[in-house]
Amino acid sequence: MKKFIPKINKKSLQWQLLSRFFAILITSLVIIQSAQFLLMRDHLYKSKMQILLSRFHDEKIKSLFYLQTMDGIKQNSSDLIQQLIDVNMSVAIIDSTGNIIDSCGKVNISNMDEHDQHELHEKKVNLITPVPKLSNDKYIELLNSKENLEKSYKVIEDETDSCQLVIWRKIGPKDAPIGLIQLSTSVKDIDSMLHNQLYIYITSSILILFIGITVGGTVIKRTLLPLHNMTNTVEEINVGQLNTRLPENNEQLEIDKLSVSFNNMLERIETSFDKEQKTQEKMRSFVSDASHELKTPLTSIHGFVEILLRGAAKNEDQLNLALNSILLESDRLTKLVNDLLLLTKLDQKVSIDLVPEDINNVIKEVLPQLEVLCDKRKVNLQLHDDIKVNINRNQIKQVIFNLVQNAVRHTDPINGLVTISTNTENIASETYSVLRISDNGTGITPEHLDKIFDRFFRSETHRARKDGGYGLGLSIVKSIIDAHEGKINVESTVGAGTTFIIYLKIFDRQ
Incomplete structure (x- = not known):
């Protein structure tokens, strides 16, 4: 890449x-x-x-620091300066009023050759280290300070704007010094x-x-190269490349986490897109099938009307046949439209009224209609007492009717057997009522089991039957059970029969 x-x-x-x-x-x-x-x-x-x-x-000058009078300081100032001064140094003696009594500076020219020394003398260069001076108030402040002056220093500019490091020491008694000695050197x-x-x-x-x-x-x-590569990869992903995944082992924890997040997002997008495609495909198939199913009765009605207009209305037998056929097709058309409207309403997830009902009573209430529907087929009931669930009575009736009608279409008219049973089961620490509707009919092939709840789905053999219906009955059943937050499963063996199993939560009496 x-x-x-x-x-x-x-x-x-x-x-x-x-x-x-x-x-x-x-x-x-x-x-x-x-x-x-x-x-x-x-x-x-x-x-x-x-x-x-x-x-x-220096031991030679220590005694000079303990002079007691200002006169003694003045008399010994020259000797004190000569003892203290050294090359590149300057010495000053300050009295108690902050005035400089005596001072001297010295510079080392011993390391210069004779030519340089002579040139300095010719130019009258000052070879004496200047004495840096403070104001009288500053000197008095130092004299009166109770701190040990020997522990600190100051860097001061002299008259030549050169910096010198300066230290001081008090002269006289410690408690009442009478002067200062200032010692400085160039820095x-x-x-x-x-x-x-x-x-x-x-x-x-x-x-x-x-x-x-x-x-x-x-x-x-x-x-940042993995991040740039990730950006490049994401920019290249389009609808046809939603299965692309970013590398998750970049040896950078944050980048790896970002890659995992992107991959999870891409997986969700891919899943949603696949579902959307399947939904659109189902919608196209639904529209096509609905159009076909609507077209059939409309074509029949249109044909019979043409026959009547061509003179069949004058023949009583032909008139009755045509009118009965138009009535039959209009009934089929009405049922189809009603089923489609019901599915549309269920798809919109409109809230339904649920009340506690004994499911056995609902089955018994619809039993006469089931027996008429089954004709010569036998209906076998295996009901457990007192199983209450929160349901919409009319919708559950329709579920039972549709499932029995489906069983009737697949069983023998004489030897057919439809069994309706109820009981309870504990699933994941919750109690469910279980409604089973079984038949001994032709069964459903394994490849069709996943499609039987699709709208307008009918097996090829079923399509050939005149009373095959429109393939909406089981779709309506699935939508009603979903609206009740229940589950529906199907088990079938070809040639042995089919069982639909419906799970609904038991009504909590608390």
Whole structure:
């Protein structure tokens, strides 16, 4: 089968999955790399801070942190700065009012060659690390803070717009410090490293996105291939291909469930379509048969009327024969029309009045008509007492009459035997009344058993009989029993006879 790969558009499932996968991938990369960038920056800044803190912990200068007066601080400020300062660092001493008493910066040019050093001197480049400054209020706030200043740092821009990492330590008593020492160093090397790392992050992210979209698009396309094939298969199904089924083993649970659902739907459609075709075929056959059956008596009536018009009306014997024939054919025509109207009414499932009746009483009530119908044939009753069912009395009478009439047509006029019996049976934990009407007639061949309830159906031998009827009697019986929510079965042996078995629910006295 030709594979169907749809074009990508913004409303397609493939595009939505791919775009959402792309969004998730971008979000994940941004979150991961932002977290990695921030963690690395914090780690490098803290490493820098530890280097600065190590200057505070030098044994030579520890005693200078415990000066008691501002004059002592001013006298020892130069010595304190010289002890603390190192290459690429700056030191500042701040008094209790937030003013900088003394400061100094230093840069390392020992790693430069003589030419670069000379060029820097010629250009009068400032080789001193600038001292970052805060406002007086900020310094006073730090001085009055009860927190340990050595556990934190700040990154501040100096006068050259370069960033420096700054830490502080209080001078004097812990409870009443009289000044601050500020130690700072440039983070230019860290920023350069972070920028390089960020460039690597961005480059690798673009590469990952490209690979992710390429691989993800291919994977999504292959994953959705069973769905596309299913769409292609369903689009190709027409009335003549309702037996087509979708594969149910795609190794994808959701697609397999969808395939099963589609197959069940196709099976129901196929079943409904077959039933519809059979119904239409039956309807065409019904119309054809009904037209034929209606045509026969009408043709006879028309023929006899022509005979009368040609002069037969002057002959009394011919007149009586023609009128009796017209009457007989009109009666047959009336019965046929009435039967068709009854079937139409039953097909419309019009509600019928059901009342509790003893089915034995109904049989006994119709027995005189049955005996007249059977003529010399024997009618044998085998009735159990008190079997009440919810029925429409007149319709059940018609069922019994039609079944006995059918038995009469198939049994010998002299030796024929029609047996009517009633009893009860338990089926699926429910109690049913069972009405059996049996005969010892010719029986029904196995190939005709499934068709006997079809309208206008008659076996070939039956069609040859003059009193064969129209083939509507058993159809009426089946429709009446269906309207009573009952069941009717038939058992027959060729040459031995036929038994019709009717099941009706017992009336619940509760």
